[in-house]
Amino acid sequence: MDFHLRDKVAIVTGATANIGRAVALDLSAEGAKVVAVGRDAEAGARLVADCKDCGAGEAIFIAADMLDPASPAKILEAAEALGPVEVLVNNIGGNVDQGFFVDSDPAKWMADIDLNFGTVLRMTHAVLPGMVERKSGAIVNVGSTAALVGDYMLPVYSAAKGAVHSFTIVLAKEVGQHGVRVNAVAPYATIPTDPAQLSKGSRFNPENGMFSKGAASVREEDRAIRQRRTFVGKPFASSDEISGLITFLASNRASFITGQVYPVDGGALL
Template sequence: MRLQEKVAIITGAASGMGKSEAMRFAKEGAKVVVADLNIDGAEAVVQEIKDNGGQGLAVKVNVTDNADLENMVKTTIDTFGQIDIVVNNAGIFDKYTNSLETTEEQWDLIFNINLKAVYKITNLVLPGMIERGNGTIVNIASIAGLVAQMGGAAYTASKHGVIGYTKHIAAVYASKGIKINAIAPGTIKTPLTEEMLKTRPTNKIPLDRFGNDYEVAELAVFLASDESKFMNGAVVPIDGGYTIV
């Protein structure tokens, strides 16, 4: 098992890519904290993890709320003793809203969830990781952080920010034992997007299909494991080749 006895927090893990990541991490031996605003969904994921012989804990968290984030970290340490891995997966989409149509409130909400929460969670877990001389962070960005027109103004800007922040943390804290990388998914089929994607063409993707959430989870496991120990500050697209054409 590649993550045996590691303790991992995964945000936005009650459904979609986050759920697949939680299930896959648990299968690889990690003790998984399923953090989500949807506590019923989070508890269902934890039950599924336990039914499959894994260990998990559900924590209700609004990633824009400082008290919730502090509680998430404290509860994890109180329960499992430490935090080895964080997957900053929680995020929201802006439905391709252009700048002139984006209100300041929408902009702030998207940035607070997609980018500011990554900064706040990272700052909460970094001291403990640095003290132990070891810690891994995987940030779920997007190909909208690499190219234009895969999201609206706020989403695109926020995901560019996640990538820039990932590189900064790697450059500054690598010598302290911190490994941080970002995943840039393309269009991924999840239970929430499956119906919408039925009418969306795939001809601009060289592999001519959408991705699946379990494929992103496999990449997240690799980046969280020692198999990727010489990778730091990397941004890995998983997009069927969309960004190469």
């Protein structure tokens, strides 16, 4: 199926691992000009080579920390050297801390909020004027099922992803009259399709210990509360099972879809 993305410039944040990497490769396979954003230059170089092998019209890597307010302008400038930006995938996100809210450190709240929501606001704010002026564009935000049901022991992360969902809906109302569509995908538990391609900063990288540290403090009662089951024969999605929907929503094949939040959960929320 032709998604009509050939030679369209697409920015993907958090592109060096997991869902972002899969999205960049899917867009490349459709012939898009991919602007991959991340912090790990080594992983970025690997991704660019793989994007070109997949058939990208062009592929470049921009080393940028999305927590830096100056980064969106830098990214946009590099992207526009390839042409007008038609697609933005706001994929950057993750949890800075986990545990019960009563025990949380207020100094860490804003880190979770800024990583998951502030980055979406800033990157969208940079790209949107050009889309509005050209009356063309598609924005896909990566939310989470945590925003729909609340991930146990991830209260601030869940709330921040809820903000991403709400922002998606209201922005779609604002910019639809300008030919710009805005949607979101809410993944459940997702693991990298190719663990060998993890970037240094990925929370899935064992060296960062994000999940092992949290697991050590979880009691059996808490583990039972967190437990969910899927109905598709496996507990997790691979990243390329999420990226296909994102690529579709970014394409003209989804031209009548806007303001929607799509859970991809294997039935876990049933």
